[in-house]
Amino acid sequence: MSYFSIAWQWLTSAQQWHGGDGIPVRLAQHLQFTGIALGIAVIIALPAGLAMGHLRRGGFAVVTLANFGRALPTLGLLVLIFVLTPGSPASWLVPLAFLAIPPILVNTYEGVLGVDADLTDAARGMGMTEWQILRKVEIPVAMPLILLGLRISAIQVVATATIAAYIGLGGLGRYIIDGLARDEYNVVAGGAAVIVLLALAIQGLFTLLRWLIVPVGLRRQAQTS
Amino acid sequence: MSWAWANRALLAQYTGSHLYLALMPILFGIIVAVPVGVLCVRFRWTWPPILSLTSIFYAMPSLALYLVLIDYTGLTDWTVIIPLTLFSLSVLIPNVVDGLRSVPQPVRQAATAMGFGTLRQIVQVELPLAVPIIIAGLRVATVSSISLVSVGQLIGIGGLGYFFTDGVQRDFPTEIYAALILIVILAFLADGLLVLMRRWLTPWERARGTRRALSATLRGSRAEGAT
Numbered sequence: 398m399s400y401f402s403i404a405w406q407w408l409t410s411a412q413q414w415h416g417g418d419g420i421p422v423r424l425a426q427h428l429q430f431t432g433i434a435l436g437i438a439v440i441i442a443l444p445a446g447l448a449m450g451h452l453r454r455g456g457f458a459v460v461t462l463a464n465f466g467r468a469l470p471t472l473g474l475l476v477l478i479f480v481l482t483p484g485s486p487a488s489w490l491v492p493l494a495f496l497a498i499p500p501i502l503v504n505t506y507e508g509v510l511g512v513d514a515d516l517t518d519a520a521r522g523m524g525m526t527e528w529q530i531l532r533k534v535e536i537p538v539a540m541p542l543i544l545l546g547l548r549i550s551a552i553q554v555v556a557t558a559t560i561a562a563y564i565g566l567g568g569l570g571r572y573i574i575d576g577l578a579r580d581e582y583n584v585v586a587g588g589a590a591v592i593v594l595l596a597l598a599i600q601g602l603f604t605l606l607r608w609l610i611v612p613v614g615l616r617r618q619a620q621t622s
Numbered sequence: 623m624s625w626a627w628a629n630r631a632l633l634a635q636y637t638g639s640h641l642y643l644a645l646m647p648i649l650f651g652i653i654v655a656v657p658v659g660v661l662c663v664r665f666r667w668t669w670p671p672i673l674s675l676t677s678i679f680y681a682m683p684s685l686a687l688y689l690v691l692i693d694y695t696g697l698t699d700w701t702v703i704i705p706l707t708l709f710s711l712s713v714l715i716p717n718v719v720d721g722l723r724s725v726p727q728p729v730r731q732a733a734t735a736m737g738f739g740t741l742r743q744i745v746q747v748e749l750p751l752a753v754p755i756i757i758a759g760l761r762v763a764t765v766s767s768i769s770l771v772s773v774g775q776l777i778g779i780g781g782l783g784y785f786f787t788d789g790v791q792r793d794f795p796t797e798i799y800a801a802l803i804l805i806v807i808l809a810f811l812a813d814g815l816l817v818l819m820r821r822w823l824t825p826w827e828r829a830r831g832t833r834r835a836l837s838a839t840l841r842g843s844r845a846e847g848a849t
Binding site for chain 2: 399400403464465467468469470471472473474476477479480481552555556559560563564573574577582585586588589590592593596597599600
């Protein structure tokens, strides 16, 4: 039997949709962890990226942090913090939030930095304050890249939260880790399918968001870049 | 440190398999990405569907792909190499396209005027000029690949990731530290080698200073590492 029929059979059996170990409960947990970690990352990275982009400072630091964030193996960071602080919520929250910061920071920074100087000069010439320039010119123009950063972070956190099941976190990763431990491939296959679908749903959500938020005039430009 | 020294043979062995699992996907990735990128630039209509496809690969959590593949490739190296190749493609193809498109139109026209055929123009003019952006993509793909291999440890194929699960089971942080630091060092070494390669391949960029190099790096960084 191929992967797809195994996963389909598991997904469509009624028992998967009820109880504390059912897909709705696991999905809700997963979204909750993802939301908290992403929220923390946004609070830190978004203002920092906007400020650095507006002031045109700190490019080297941003690139270095992005590189470091990429180089750091997620599983390693998760297990290390778990072994050092067993049982505390920090053991999953810190790595999840930390890994979500670089994509938001890099893309926000680059988005604001990439705003045409003619635009900001014109805004300044019209008498806008620096704050108004940021809010009315730079953020809207940078929006495609800001959304890209948020999307990449969201996808990354969903994936990392799955891996965090290895250190005991709930959510969809439980199917994979428990299924592997019990040698039940159908559970693993089904769990993997739900996670792939979730990742695709997030991708779709951001496509929709871009359509709703990004000014029409910028959309074409963003698509070709 | 003393643990690392005492276990140097084991560390070296896992480092070897780690690099193999991480770099094969990059090799396959660049072999596929260059012709596909050229195709996307030459025949514009192929670009939107390929871009959608790469962004779907990019969104796939690597662990989920490993698990799907177990059914087809069993517990072999391919189970890790294939998803990482798809992931590297999702970074490399857009960068090859971006790089080729950054070639100024007058340069193309000059090449045509000098009698360069299509293939010669691509190989001798456009690809060399696209090198900075292609290498920016290679850096992202390589560094991500080196760190992503360890996730494969959850299905037992993860190079240095072995020390992560082993460290949890034995409650022994030292080996987790050691493997973590080693992976970050490997990633930075590979990154440094790629920077050197860019300098060697694009001697004309050196004269223009670091500002351009930074902007190429930022362009590449746009594609961030997913897990």
